[in-house]
Amino acid sequence: xxxxxxxxxxxxxxxxxxxxxxxxxxxxxxxxxxxxxxxxxxxxxxxxxxxxxxxxxxxxxxxxxxxxxxxxxxxxxxxxxxxxxxxxxxxxxxxxxxxxxxxxxxxxxxxxxxxxxxxxxxxxxxxxxxxxxxxxxxxxxxxxxxxxxxxxxxxxxxxxxxxxxxxxxxxxxxxxxxxxxxxxxxxxxxxxxxxxxxxxxxxxxxxxxxxxxxxxxxxxxxxxxxxxxxxxxxxxxxxxxxxxxxxxxxxxxxxxxxxxxxxxxxxxxxxxxxxxxxxxxxxxxxxxxxxxxxxxxxxxxxxxxxxxxxxxxxxxxxxxxxxxxxxxxxxxxxxxxxxxxxxxxxxxxxxxxxxxxxxxxxxxxxxxxxxxxxxxxxxxxxxxxxxxxxxxxxxxxxxxxxxxxxxxxxxxxxxxxxxxxxxxxx
Numbered sequence: 001x002x003x004x005x006x007x008x009x010x011x012x013x014x015x016x017x018x019x020x021x022x023x024x025x026x027x028x029x030x031x032x033x034x035x036x037x038x039x040x041x042x043x044x045x046x047x048x049x050x051x052x053x054x055x056x057x058x059x060x061x062x063x064x065x066x067x068x069x070x071x072x073x074x075x076x077x078x079x080x081x082x083x084x085x086x087x088x089x090x091x092x093x094x095x096x097x098x099x100x101x102x103x104x105x106x107x108x109x110x111x112x113x114x115x116x117x118x119x120x121x122x123x124x125x126x127x128x129x130x131x132x133x134x135x136x137x138x139x140x141x142x143x144x145x146x147x148x149x150x151x152x153x154x155x156x157x158x159x160x161x162x163x164x165x166x167x168x169x170x171x172x173x174x175x176x177x178x179x180x181x182x183x184x185x186x187x188x189x190x191x192x193x194x195x196x197x198x199x200x201x202x203x204x205x206x207x208x209x210x211x212x213x214x215x216x217x218x219x220x221x222x223x224x225x226x227x228x229x230x231x232x233x234x235x236x237x238x239x240x241x242x243x244x245x246x247x248x249x250x251x252x253x254x255x256x257x258x259x260x261x262x263x264x265x266x267x268x269x270x271x272x273x274x275x276x277x278x279x280x281x282x283x284x285x286x287x288x289x290x291x292x293x294x295x296x297x298x299x300x301x302x303x304x305x306x307x308x309x310x311x312x313x314x315x316x317x318x319x320x321x322x323x324x325x326x327x328x329x330x331x332x333x334x335x336x337x338x339x340x341x342x343x344x345x346x347x348x349x350x351x352x353x354x355x356x357x358x359x360x361x362x363x364x365x366x367x368x369x370x371x372x373x374x375x376x377x378x379x380x381x382x383x384x385x386x387x388x389x390x391x392x393x394x395x396x397x398x399x400x401x402x403x404x405x406x407x408x409x410x411x412x413x414x415x416x417x418x419x420x421x422x423x424x425x426x
Contacts, residue, residue, distance in 0.1 A: 033051050035079075038131055046069070048062055084114065084147070088113055091153040099157060103161045114150075115181050119196065151175060169413075175387065176417050180380050183380040183383035189376050195373070207384075240281065256278075283340075358422075359375060
């Protein structure tokens with residue numbers, strides 16, 4: 001099922017002698033407009049009136065299709081999950097004998113279908129990842145069932161290609177493959193669809209062949225040096241840290257300044273000694289995070305000469321920082337839509353600086369990549385850390401069965417996957 005948005009009538013109504021007629025695909029138009037609005041503005045900031053205006057109809061007309069904003073949101077997110085399941089349904093029809101003849105070709109076909117799905121919904125395809133927290137339990141369970149089914153289909157050729165994988169390894173790889181295929185929704189770099197398919201297919205092949213660590217091989221721990229906020233360094237830091245924790249658990253819109261103050265043990269008026277508003281706290285927290293990570297990456301790139309070692313060190317620092325600040329990763333994913341336009345621009349400038357730090361060593365190790373394609377690959381790396389890190393934060397449940405892994409295993413596995421993708425020589 002592909003959600004498509006056809007031509008819309010202008011909000012001005014009829015012009016000249018033409019009669020304004022209701023399009024046959026009106027509900028599909030509404031669904032597409034809603035998906036793009038929720039993705040761009042977030043669930044709470046999106047209004048029914050704004051969606052109606054985007055489609056070119058009145059709010060009462062919109063309510064005839066959807067009685068509430070939540071129902072519209074649930075339908076949109078569910079449709080995106082259903083599309084992923086539908087586009088990979090062909091896997092169920094492939095006999096085992098045919099699959100065993102060329103499992104690599106089957107895996108490529110699955111990935112290509114997932115890439116097509118992402119390209120068809122580039123404005124909103126990541127909505128279920130970024131705003132899915134607002135789903136009610138039944139709707140969240142339905143979305144999870146879609147994602148698990150797609151993972152199982154990806155695992156069919158993986159099982160033939162790599163029969164020795166454990167359950168944890170198999171689900172780690174399939175989740176990583178889905179992440180890479182869907183990473184195109186996170187940015188708008190100007191690369192043609194054909195180039196995207198080639199780059200992403202090559203990237204997923206490298207990931208599928210990655211050698212994952214043994215359970216006891218956890219490597220880098222979570223030293224305090226990777227922490228971005230230091231809550232014991234005074235009220236300013238304590239307020240920042242508590243606010244980010246609350247934004248991550250409750251959401252920005254549902255968190256009040258009073259709750260932030262109570263978490264630190266100061267009156268609400270005391271918050272305004274350090275921050276002008278709740279928005280100022282969010283802006284400060286996210287900007288500091290990107291600047292701190294970008295500064296660390298830049299320092300690493302300036303110390304080491306061997307580009308392979310630079311990439312390995314960048315991977316190590318990036319993964320360690322994300323895992324040492326789990327509450328920040330959740331907020332960055334879902335709440336940056338609440339920043340003002342100028343704050344978003346500043347954050348994007350810092351993101352570009354972070355990405356550019358990777359471009360030099362990537363193009364040195366991978367001469368087939370130019371700077372633009374290297375930036376595209378960095379976005380895929382960031383999506384991989386984001387998605388697998390979120391699985392670990394949420395308790396890593398695979399197909400409804402809790403998988404056991406040694407503490408720190410998710411970090412070690414991510415480092416191996418990122419190195420395989422960045423170097424691309426598996």
